[in-house]
Amino acid sequence: MTLRQSLRLGSIAGIPVGLNWGLLVIAAFFTVNLAVGILPATAPSASAATYWFFALVGVVAFFGSILAHELGHSVVAQRNGIRVRAITLWLLGGVAELEREADDPGVEFRVAVAGPAVSVALAMLFGGLAYASLFLGAAVLAATLGYLALMNGILAVFNMIPAAPLDGGRVLAAALWKRSTNRHDARARAARAGELFGSLLLVVGLVGFLFGEGTLVMAILGLFLRSAATAERRRARSLEALSTASVEASMLPLVTPIARGITLVGLEAMSGGYPHPVAFPIRGAHGIDGVVASTAIDDTPSARRPNTVIDDLMVEWRELMHAHVNEPMSGVLTRAGEMGKHHVLVCDSLGRQLGYLPLDPALVPA
Ligand SMILES: [Zn+2]
Numbered sequence: 001m002t003l004r005q006s007l008r009l010g011s012i013a014g015i016p017v018g019l020n021w022g023l024l025v026i027a028a029f030f031t032v033n034l035a036v037g038i039l040p041a042t043a044p045s046a047s048a049a050t051y052w053f054f055a056l057v058g059v060v061a062f063f064g065s066i067l068a069h070e071l072g073h074s075v076v077a078q079r080n081g082i083r084v085r086a087i088t089l090w091l092l093g094g095v096a097e098l099e100r101e102a103d104d105p106g107v108e109f110r111v112a113v114a115g116p117a118v119s120v121a122l123a124m125l126f127g128g129l130a131y132a133s134l135f136l137g138a139a140v141l142a143a144t145l146g147y148l149a150l151m152n153g154i155l156a157v158f159n160m161i162p163a164a165p166l167d168g169g170r171v172l173a174a175a176l177w178k179r180s181t182n183r184h185d186a187r188a189r190a191a192r193a194g195e196l197f198g199s200l201l202l203v204v205g206l207v208g209f210l211f212g213e214g215t216l217v218m219a220i221l222g223l224f225l226r227s228a229a230t231a232e233r234r235r236a237r238s239l240e241a242l243s244t245a246s247v248e249a250s251m252l253p254l255v256t257p258i259a260r261g262i263t264l265v266g267l268e269a270m271s272g273g274y275p276h277p278v279a280f281p282i283r284g285a286h287g288i289d290g291v292v293a294s295t296a297i298d299d300t301p302s303a304r305r306p307n308t309v310i311d312d313l314m315v316e317w318r319e320l321m322h323a324h325v326n327e328p329m330s331g332v333l334t335r336a337g338e339m340g341k342h343h344v345l346v347c348d349s350l351g352r353q354l355g356y357l358p359l360d361p362a363l364v365p366a
Pocket of ligand 1: 069070073115116159167
Protein backbone atom coordinates (compact mmCIF):
# COMPACT_ATOMS: atom_id res chain seq x y z
CA MET A 1 0.00 0.00 0.00
CA THR A 2 1.25 3.47 -0.90
CA LEU A 3 0.74 6.53 1.25
CA ARG A 4 1.83 9.99 0.33
CA GLN A 5 4.67 11.17 2.52
CA SER A 6 3.85 14.80 3.28
CA LEU A 7 6.97 15.37 5.32
CA ARG A 8 10.25 13.53 4.94
CA LEU A 9 11.90 12.97 8.33
CA GLY A 10 15.12 11.36 7.14
CA SER A 11 16.22 7.81 6.55
CA ILE A 12 17.10 4.84 8.74
CA ALA A 13 19.03 1.80 7.39
CA GLY A 14 18.69 3.28 3.91
CA ILE A 15 14.87 3.45 4.18
CA PRO A 16 13.22 6.87 3.70
CA VAL A 17 11.04 7.67 6.71
CA GLY A 18 8.27 10.23 6.44
CA LEU A 19 4.93 11.20 7.86
CA ASN A 20 1.53 11.98 6.48
CA TRP A 21 -0.29 15.12 7.75
CA GLY A 22 -3.12 12.92 9.08
CA LEU A 23 -0.71 11.89 11.83
CA LEU A 24 -0.60 15.42 13.28
CA VAL A 25 -4.38 15.33 13.84
CA ILE A 26 -4.18 12.15 15.90
CA ALA A 27 -0.96 13.33 17.63
CA ALA A 28 -2.74 16.51 18.79
CA PHE A 29 -5.67 14.41 20.03
CA PHE A 30 -3.34 12.08 21.99
CA THR A 31 -1.39 15.00 23.49
CA VAL A 32 -4.53 16.74 24.80
CA ASN A 33 -5.92 13.43 26.07
CA LEU A 34 -2.69 12.75 27.99
CA ALA A 35 -2.14 16.30 29.32
CA VAL A 36 -5.65 17.03 30.59
CA GLY A 37 -7.02 13.49 31.05
CA ILE A 38 -4.79 10.50 31.65
CA LEU A 39 -1.75 12.07 33.37
CA PRO A 40 -3.65 14.27 35.93
CA ALA A 41 -5.92 11.29 36.73
CA THR A 42 -3.02 8.84 37.24
CA ALA A 43 -0.49 11.18 38.90
CA PRO A 44 -2.39 14.08 40.57
CA SER A 45 -0.99 17.34 42.01
CA ALA A 46 1.65 18.26 39.42
CA SER A 47 1.67 21.55 37.50
CA ALA A 48 -0.09 21.96 34.14
CA ALA A 49 3.26 22.67 32.49
CA THR A 50 4.60 19.32 33.76
CA TYR A 51 1.57 17.46 32.32
CA TRP A 52 1.93 19.16 28.94
CA PHE A 53 5.68 18.49 28.83
CA PHE A 54 5.28 14.79 29.59
CA ALA A 55 2.28 14.53 27.25
CA LEU A 56 4.39 15.83 24.36
CA VAL A 57 7.33 13.56 25.22
CA GLY A 58 4.93 10.61 25.58
CA VAL A 59 3.29 11.18 22.18
CA VAL A 60 6.64 11.59 20.41
CA ALA A 61 7.84 8.36 22.10
CA PHE A 62 4.60 6.62 21.06
CA PHE A 63 5.13 7.50 17.39
CA GLY A 64 8.77 6.48 17.82
CA SER A 65 7.42 3.11 19.02
CA ILE A 66 5.27 2.78 15.88
CA LEU A 67 8.35 3.58 13.79
CA ALA A 68 10.30 0.89 15.68
CA HIS A 69 7.49 -1.60 14.95
CA GLU A 70 7.71 -0.82 11.22
CA LEU A 71 11.52 -0.99 11.34
CA GLY A 72 11.11 -4.49 12.82
CA HIS A 73 9.20 -5.59 9.69
CA SER A 74 11.64 -3.72 7.42
CA VAL A 75 14.90 -5.09 8.82
CA VAL A 76 13.68 -8.70 8.58
CA ALA A 77 12.35 -8.07 5.06
CA GLN A 78 15.67 -6.61 3.91
CA ARG A 79 17.59 -9.50 5.46
CA ASN A 80 15.49 -11.80 3.29
CA GLY A 81 16.23 -9.84 0.12
CA ILE A 82 13.01 -7.79 0.02
CA ARG A 83 13.74 -4.10 -0.44
CA VAL A 84 11.71 -1.58 1.60
CA ARG A 85 10.71 1.50 -0.40
CA ALA A 86 9.62 3.69 2.50
CA ILE A 87 8.14 3.83 5.98
CA THR A 88 5.29 6.30 6.45
CA LEU A 89 3.65 7.20 9.75
CA TRP A 90 0.03 8.29 9.45
CA LEU A 91 -3.35 8.60 11.12
CA LEU A 92 -3.82 4.92 11.97
CA GLY A 93 -0.22 3.88 12.65
CA GLY A 94 2.64 3.08 10.34
CA VAL A 95 3.15 1.43 6.97
CA ALA A 96 6.36 -0.19 5.71
CA GLU A 97 6.12 -0.37 1.93
CA LEU A 98 7.76 -3.60 0.77
CA GLU A 99 8.86 -3.81 -2.84
CA ARG A 100 7.40 -7.30 -3.30
CA GLU A 101 5.70 -10.13 -1.46
CA ALA A 102 7.67 -12.93 0.20
CA ASP A 103 8.36 -15.99 -1.96
CA ASP A 104 8.08 -18.52 0.81
CA PRO A 105 5.78 -18.90 3.79
CA GLY A 106 8.69 -18.88 6.29
CA VAL A 107 9.81 -15.41 5.15
CA GLU A 108 6.21 -14.14 5.13
CA PHE A 109 5.81 -15.36 8.72
CA ARG A 110 9.07 -13.84 9.99
CA VAL A 111 8.47 -10.44 8.37
CA ALA A 112 4.92 -10.32 9.80
CA VAL A 113 5.90 -11.33 13.34
CA ALA A 114 8.90 -8.98 13.61
CA GLY A 115 6.76 -5.83 14.07
CA PRO A 116 4.58 -7.09 16.95
CA ALA A 117 7.71 -8.66 18.52
CA VAL A 118 9.30 -5.19 18.69
CA SER A 119 6.08 -3.78 20.21
CA VAL A 120 6.03 -6.52 22.88
CA ALA A 121 9.69 -5.82 23.73
CA LEU A 122 8.96 -2.07 23.99
CA ALA A 123 5.88 -2.71 26.18
CA MET A 124 8.07 -4.72 28.57
CA LEU A 125 10.84 -2.12 28.51
CA PHE A 126 8.46 0.81 29.21
CA GLY A 127 6.64 -1.25 31.83
CA GLY A 128 9.90 -1.96 33.67
CA LEU A 129 10.96 1.69 33.48
CA ALA A 130 7.51 2.79 34.74
CA TYR A 131 7.85 0.50 37.72
CA ALA A 132 11.36 1.82 38.46
CA SER A 133 10.25 5.48 38.24
CA LEU A 134 7.32 4.81 40.53
CA PHE A 135 9.77 3.32 42.99
CA LEU A 136 11.89 6.49 42.71
CA GLY A 137 8.83 8.67 43.31
CA ALA A 138 8.66 10.23 39.81
CA ALA A 139 4.87 9.87 39.49
CA VAL A 140 4.22 11.77 36.21
CA LEU A 141 7.17 10.08 34.49
CA ALA A 142 5.88 6.72 35.74
CA ALA A 143 2.38 7.49 34.39
CA THR A 144 3.84 8.47 30.99
CA LEU A 145 5.96 5.30 30.80
CA GLY A 146 2.98 3.20 31.92
CA TYR A 147 0.91 4.77 29.12
CA LEU A 148 3.67 3.88 26.62
CA ALA A 149 3.80 0.29 27.91
CA LEU A 150 0.03 -0.01 27.53
CA MET A 151 -0.05 1.54 24.03
CA ASN A 152 2.73 -0.76 22.78
CA GLY A 153 0.89 -3.73 24.28
CA ILE A 154 -2.33 -2.70 22.50
CA LEU A 155 -0.37 -2.22 19.26
CA ALA A 156 1.06 -5.76 19.50
CA VAL A 157 -2.26 -7.43 20.43
CA PHE A 158 -4.37 -5.53 17.87
CA ASN A 159 -1.89 -6.21 15.07
CA MET A 160 -1.84 -9.94 15.84
CA ILE A 161 -5.58 -10.33 15.15
CA PRO A 162 -5.63 -12.85 12.27
CA ALA A 163 -7.12 -10.49 9.66
CA ALA A 164 -5.12 -9.16 6.70
CA PRO A 165 -3.78 -6.50 6.19
CA LEU A 166 -3.00 -6.69 9.93
CA ASP A 167 0.21 -8.56 10.83
CA GLY A 168 -1.81 -11.46 12.27
CA GLY A 169 -3.48 -11.79 8.87
CA ARG A 170 -0.04 -12.20 7.26
CA VAL A 171 0.77 -14.89 9.83
CA LEU A 172 -2.52 -16.63 9.00
CA ALA A 173 -1.74 -16.41 5.26
CA ALA A 174 1.75 -17.87 5.86
CA ALA A 175 0.26 -20.79 7.84
CA LEU A 176 -2.41 -21.51 5.18
CA TRP A 177 0.21 -21.18 2.43
CA LYS A 178 2.51 -23.68 4.16
CA ARG A 179 -0.33 -26.19 4.40
CA SER A 180 -1.79 -25.83 0.91
CA THR A 181 1.21 -24.50 -1.13
CA ASN A 182 -1.25 -22.12 -2.84
CA ARG A 183 0.01 -18.68 -1.83
CA HIS A 184 -2.67 -16.69 -3.63
CA ASP A 185 -5.52 -18.71 -2.12
CA ALA A 186 -3.91 -18.37 1.33
CA ARG A 187 -3.63 -14.58 0.96
CA ALA A 188 -7.20 -14.31 -0.34
CA ARG A 189 -8.53 -16.24 2.69
CA ALA A 190 -6.55 -14.08 5.13
CA ALA A 191 -7.92 -10.99 3.36
CA ARG A 192 -11.46 -12.40 3.65
CA ALA A 193 -10.93 -12.62 7.41
CA GLY A 194 -9.76 -8.99 7.24
CA GLU A 195 -12.99 -7.94 5.48
CA LEU A 196 -15.11 -9.67 8.15
CA PHE A 197 -13.09 -8.13 10.99
CA GLY A 198 -13.26 -4.68 9.35
CA SER A 199 -17.05 -4.99 9.01
CA LEU A 200 -17.31 -6.04 12.65
CA LEU A 201 -15.31 -2.98 13.81
CA LEU A 202 -17.41 -0.74 11.57
CA VAL A 203 -20.73 -2.03 12.95
CA VAL A 204 -19.59 -2.09 16.59
CA GLY A 205 -18.07 1.39 16.21
CA LEU A 206 -21.22 2.86 14.63
CA VAL A 207 -23.68 1.21 17.03
CA GLY A 208 -21.49 2.26 19.97
CA PHE A 209 -21.31 5.80 18.64
CA LEU A 210 -25.11 6.00 18.31
CA PHE A 211 -25.60 4.80 21.89
CA GLY A 212 -22.80 7.02 23.18
CA GLU A 213 -20.58 4.10 24.20
CA GLY A 214 -18.10 3.75 21.34
CA THR A 215 -15.90 5.99 19.30
CA LEU A 216 -16.13 6.98 15.68
CA VAL A 217 -12.40 6.18 15.34
CA MET A 218 -13.24 2.45 15.62
CA ALA A 219 -15.76 2.72 12.78
CA ILE A 220 -13.26 4.62 10.61
CA LEU A 221 -10.59 2.03 11.35
CA GLY A 222 -13.05 -0.75 10.43
CA LEU A 223 -13.93 0.96 7.16
CA PHE A 224 -10.27 1.41 6.30
CA LEU A 225 -9.37 -2.20 7.16
CA ARG A 226 -12.30 -3.56 5.18
CA SER A 227 -11.50 -1.66 2.00
CA ALA A 228 -7.77 -2.53 2.20
CA ALA A 229 -8.70 -6.20 2.76
CA THR A 230 -11.11 -6.18 -0.21
CA ALA A 231 -8.37 -4.83 -2.47
CA GLU A 232 -5.99 -7.55 -1.23
CA ARG A 233 -8.53 -10.33 -1.73
CA ARG A 234 -9.32 -9.23 -5.30
CA ARG A 235 -5.65 -8.99 -6.17
CA ALA A 236 -4.89 -12.44 -4.70
CA ARG A 237 -7.83 -14.01 -6.58
CA SER A 238 -6.82 -12.51 -9.92
CA LEU A 239 -3.20 -13.60 -9.43
CA GLU A 240 -4.48 -17.09 -8.57
CA ALA A 241 -6.63 -17.24 -11.71
CA LEU A 242 -3.70 -16.15 -13.86
CA SER A 243 -1.16 -18.50 -12.33
CA THR A 244 -3.35 -21.57 -12.87
CA ALA A 245 -4.34 -20.68 -16.46
CA SER A 246 -2.77 -22.55 -19.38
CA VAL A 247 -0.15 -20.95 -21.61
CA GLU A 248 -2.26 -21.70 -24.67
CA ALA A 249 -5.33 -19.90 -23.27
CA SER A 250 -3.31 -16.86 -22.20
CA MET A 251 -1.07 -16.33 -25.25
CA LEU A 252 -1.74 -13.91 -28.11
CA PRO A 253 -1.62 -15.88 -31.40
CA LEU A 254 1.03 -14.67 -33.86
CA VAL A 255 -0.39 -13.31 -37.15
CA THR A 256 1.37 -12.49 -40.45
CA PRO A 257 4.56 -10.44 -39.92
CA ILE A 258 4.45 -6.72 -40.70
CA ALA A 259 7.33 -4.45 -41.74
CA ARG A 260 8.99 -1.95 -39.39
CA GLY A 261 8.18 1.75 -39.63
CA ILE A 262 4.42 1.54 -40.10
CA THR A 263 2.33 3.88 -37.91
CA LEU A 264 -0.42 2.54 -35.66
CA VAL A 265 -3.04 4.29 -37.80
CA GLY A 266 -1.48 2.75 -40.93
CA LEU A 267 -1.54 -0.70 -39.35
CA GLU A 268 -5.20 -0.33 -38.38
CA ALA A 269 -6.11 0.64 -41.93
CA MET A 270 -4.12 -2.28 -43.33
CA SER A 271 -5.25 -5.03 -40.97
CA GLY A 272 -8.84 -3.87 -40.56
CA GLY A 273 -8.77 -4.81 -36.88
CA TYR A 274 -8.87 -8.21 -35.17
CA PRO A 275 -11.79 -9.67 -33.22
CA HIS A 276 -9.42 -11.02 -30.53
CA PRO A 277 -6.07 -9.80 -29.19
CA VAL A 278 -3.18 -10.98 -31.41
CA ALA A 279 0.56 -10.39 -31.69
CA PHE A 280 2.34 -8.96 -34.73
CA PRO A 281 5.85 -10.26 -35.50
CA ILE A 282 7.86 -7.27 -36.77
CA ARG A 283 10.02 -7.86 -39.85
CA GLY A 284 13.28 -5.97 -40.24
CA ALA A 285 15.98 -6.08 -42.92
CA HIS A 286 17.43 -9.39 -41.66
CA GLY A 287 14.40 -11.27 -40.40
CA ILE A 288 12.06 -10.93 -37.44
CA ASP A 289 13.24 -8.20 -35.03
CA GLY A 290 10.54 -8.39 -32.42
CA VAL A 291 6.86 -8.61 -31.57
CA VAL A 292 4.03 -6.18 -30.73
CA ALA A 293 0.87 -7.16 -28.83
CA SER A 294 -2.38 -5.71 -30.22
CA THR A 295 -3.26 -4.94 -26.59
CA ALA A 296 -0.26 -2.57 -26.47
CA ILE A 297 -1.69 -0.81 -29.54
CA ASP A 298 -5.14 -0.61 -27.89
CA ASP A 299 -3.53 0.99 -24.83
CA THR A 300 -2.00 3.82 -26.90
CA PRO A 301 -4.17 6.97 -26.73
CA SER A 302 -5.80 7.69 -30.12
CA ALA A 303 -4.26 11.18 -30.25
CA ARG A 304 -0.80 9.60 -30.32
CA ARG A 305 -1.55 6.84 -32.84
CA PRO A 306 -0.82 8.80 -36.07
CA ASN A 307 2.70 9.64 -34.78
CA THR A 308 3.53 6.33 -33.10
CA VAL A 309 5.30 3.74 -35.23
CA ILE A 310 5.01 0.05 -34.48
CA ASP A 311 8.75 -0.07 -33.62
CA ASP A 312 8.08 2.08 -30.53
CA LEU A 313 5.91 -0.65 -28.99
CA MET A 314 8.12 -3.56 -30.06
CA VAL A 315 9.56 -6.12 -27.66
CA GLU A 316 12.92 -7.28 -29.06
CA TRP A 317 12.99 -10.92 -30.24
CA ARG A 318 16.05 -11.62 -28.09
CA GLU A 319 14.09 -10.52 -24.98
CA LEU A 320 11.71 -13.46 -25.44
CA MET A 321 11.92 -16.60 -23.36
CA HIS A 322 10.72 -19.79 -25.08
CA ALA A 323 7.93 -21.91 -23.62
CA HIS A 324 5.97 -24.92 -24.82
CA VAL A 325 2.29 -24.40 -25.54
CA ASN A 326 1.32 -27.19 -23.09
CA GLU A 327 3.63 -26.05 -20.30
CA PRO A 328 1.76 -25.11 -17.08
CA MET A 329 1.76 -21.37 -16.40
CA SER A 330 3.26 -21.86 -12.92
CA GLY A 331 6.35 -23.48 -14.50
CA VAL A 332 6.68 -20.67 -17.05
CA LEU A 333 6.46 -18.07 -14.28
CA THR A 334 9.14 -19.81 -12.19
CA ARG A 335 11.52 -20.02 -15.19
CA ALA A 336 10.80 -16.39 -16.11
CA GLY A 337 11.77 -15.41 -12.57
CA GLU A 338 15.03 -17.36 -12.80
CA MET A 339 15.89 -15.87 -16.21
CA GLY A 340 14.70 -12.35 -15.34
CA LYS A 341 12.37 -12.29 -18.39
CA HIS A 342 8.85 -10.89 -18.71
CA HIS A 343 8.06 -11.89 -22.31
CA VAL A 344 7.45 -15.37 -23.72
CA LEU A 345 7.48 -16.86 -27.22
CA VAL A 346 5.15 -19.86 -27.26
CA CYS A 347 6.11 -22.80 -29.53
CA ASP A 348 4.81 -26.32 -30.17
CA SER A 349 6.79 -29.60 -30.17
CA LEU A 350 7.87 -29.06 -33.81
CA GLY A 351 9.33 -25.67 -32.91
CA ARG A 352 6.59 -23.75 -34.70
CA GLN A 353 6.10 -20.28 -33.22
CA LEU A 354 2.47 -19.98 -32.18
CA GLY A 355 2.07 -17.04 -29.87
CA TYR A 356 3.42 -14.28 -27.70
CA LEU A 357 2.73 -14.03 -23.98
CA PRO A 358 3.57 -10.85 -22.04
CA LEU A 359 3.84 -11.72 -18.33
CA ASP A 360 2.45 -9.54 -15.55
CA PRO A 361 5.60 -8.51 -13.59
CA ALA A 362 3.57 -8.92 -10.36
CA LEU A 363 3.27 -12.65 -11.15
CA VAL A 364 6.94 -13.28 -11.93
CA PRO A 365 8.89 -14.22 -8.79
CA ALA A 366 11.85 -11.88 -8.31
ZN1 LIG B 1 3.00 -4.40 11.77
